[in-house]
Amino acid sequence: MKEKTNYIGHKVNRLDAIEKVTGEIKYMSDLYFPDMLYGKILRSKYPHALIRRIETSKAKAVEGVHAVITWEDVPGFNGFGIATPDQPVLSKDHIRYIGEAVAAVAAKSEEIAEKACALIEVEYEELPIVDNPIDALKENAPKIHENGNLCLHTEIKRGNIEKGFQESALIVENTYYTGRQEHAFLETEGGVAHIDTDGTLVIQVGSQYPQRDQLQLARCLGINPQKIRVISYPVGGAFGGKDELTIQPILALLTLKTGKPVKMVLSREESIISYWKRHPFIMHYKTGIDKEGKIVAQEVKIYEDKGAYSSLGGPVLNLAVEHACGPYRVENVHIDGYAAFTNNGVCGAFRGFGVPQVTFAMETQMDIISEKLGIDPIRLRKINALQKGDTTPIGNKLTTSVGTLKVLESIEECNLWKRRNELSTQDPKKPWIKRGVGLALTYQGTGLGVGLPDYGGAKLELREDGGFTVKIGTVDYGQGILTAYAQIVAETMRCPIEKVKVTLGDTALTADCGPTSASRGVYTGGKASIIAAEEMIQLMKNVAAPLLQASADFIDYDNGFMFLKGEPLRKVSYKEIANKFIDDGKPLPETEGYFLMPIADIEIKNAFGLPHHIFAFSAHVAYVEVNTLTGETRVLQGAEAVDGGVVINKQGYEGQVEGGFVMGLGYALMEDVIIDRGQFKNVNFSTYIIPTVKDTPFHIESIPVINPEDTGPFKAKGIAETVMVATAPAITNAIYRATGTRLYRIPATPEYVYKRLKEVENEKAHKGH
């Protein structure tokens, strides 16, 4: 690698930005086909019920209706789900949540489809509801699934927890609750399915992993996956919510049944009710600390509200278990996690994947400890910080880059933290306005972990114009991998970035690169691109050699040319090399790069997927203002120091930090899908509130902590999740600094903050007597 880079680490404008600002780019929900039908799904009226009868004849008789389908029309396996395929495509007999799909219609217009849906008669027999994970696990709870309500139990014990607590000078014990966050991607689940001229079923719906969709669909449809093509770029936001299948199998069935293109775009309400959310957690934390501030023991119990079907709830629980003790050295641990089925909608993957929940709990514990022991919050974290070579709380040795201390040192130097005492005051004119600065630390595994197929793949084609097209199966849904891949290819091939085209997310064209999740996009696709590019360089050198009358070993390359080492004027352009292939009657070369993600050398028993091997680290600071008369919190400023290895694109890096921070702000203060007795209470943007421009801080400082990860592409890791994870506890810790009121629940809505303010006031008054 050259010392000076042309693209890596620079601020590079998104390559797809121009087509996005002009509105020219076509999202999957922007597609229209001639003679296209519209699909509509009939969803269950009840959160928990048996289906006694489904009658579709009236719906079928409506003019303009082309198909009405139920479970009887599912030719293959009537189930989907990434970890366990226990969710029916169309429900046959047992309804487990209110958004569950029962039947679907394809008709000439949306209106007709809707009318026909209303004419489908479904007879239900209501069943008692299970509405929280603790009740779900009680012996007499109504059974949601045949085998009961336990989706997964993961327990990890290390050291001697009793002894650890005995040796503790201080024990802090609390129970924490986190909300059910909605992804709220601006583009709801939508797209079109059609049958190609060669009989291929083409599904164009926003998704995070087209190759896996293809396999899941083949299983439901009972057809060869080769007969299915999935295209899923570009996507109007995903954040984990489009990792699992959504409308694809139903859209596919309607298209196969009618032989016509069928389009479906969910309304915001249907989107919120029907698909994935962040799992709410209830967490008991008991932490033992010695006099010096060293954590000596920690006991954690987690109850995950899984909702009705598995999807990725098991892996989410395991990631939470792995990260439950934070990036700290803890020798004596007992972590006991339960994912329990309930009738509360469905939950699945969401940026952070179980880590935001436990980070809220752990970092609140750390803040409490820091105060009780009178140890500065950063010093307390440094005392316990995991470092390279250390063993993690769950028992694996950290051998890759570890940035715990580095992010703490960087955040310590930021303006907000240095001025925290002068900033933590009350407004002189409005003494009920109180301000404070809070901090939190986190880390996040990159990639899928042990035991899961975790690989990167890329194809690289030399084009006639001497440029390159890199084809990778991951999807850019905003995070910026398209541009990062182009930078990586341009840097490796030493050509102008304008010469690099990127094709993403298409099973017919792109290499399988695994899911676009787990902060793994840049790492896997980037690394695979480099492997493909290195092979391409060799192939091109071989062709350039006779043109330059030299052996390939003596050829160097730069700026779109290959030349003789030391004689840069004896050169041929990449275009001339491409033409040489053509002149010789050879196809233009396409190379492929594949590699396996490095994994830890041990497995954690009874915890599938654990441990992870590569981690990103981040320290977050929030400066808040609390109106103690109303309980309202405003986040004035934020800062994040992030170790994601080497930064590939400065613009993308800042965009992730700012966007992640604000998504974390929503999680901290406002976002929670309320489900009461299985019924959703807030299903649109006037009741489910996400941060607007008015809620966003005035400034968010993003501090890149360059901590090279030797195994990564240009020594990068991944940051997409960690940037949002520690924001919530940074905010709630700041609220504590401002008001002296500890929060154990997020979202910290004005109602909850106000209630806590009053409680603390009463406690103080009580003590005063």
Next chain:
Amino acid sequence: MRLKEVNINFTLNKENYSLSVPSNMTLLQIIRDVLHLTGTKCGCEKGECGACTVIMNGVSVNACLVIAAQVDGSSITTIEGIGNALNLHPIQKAFVEEGAVQCGFCTPGMIVSAYYLLNKNPSASDDEIREGLSGNLCRCTGYLKIIEAVKKAEKELNEIKR
């Protein structure tokens, strides 16, 4: 069960249209489903997200809240009428350069709101920019780069005028 149709005449991005559409259609459906101009996005159909923002008779509106009959006689500008790849409007250019675009789904609506704001108030302050964009949701960017982009475009537009 055919719904009653209404005849409407209007100009969109300076072109005249004469259509007959079901009377319950919204302007958003007319733009997208009838004319297949898909730069204008749909994020909620309830006036809550701003993805469908267009300019109607000089005022920014949520196209999902305008029904067919109201469109008759109006003049409309969508994102496609503001600039194109060969001729980007300074606001579009600033969005590209400042990194104000991620998934891009909110972007057209955001740009139309900014366009309306800067037309109305060429020296909008930070607070006024926040106010002017407060009806447009963005889930990806955290808004700061959007504000920066609008400020940058504002400066450039004022320089052009001078």
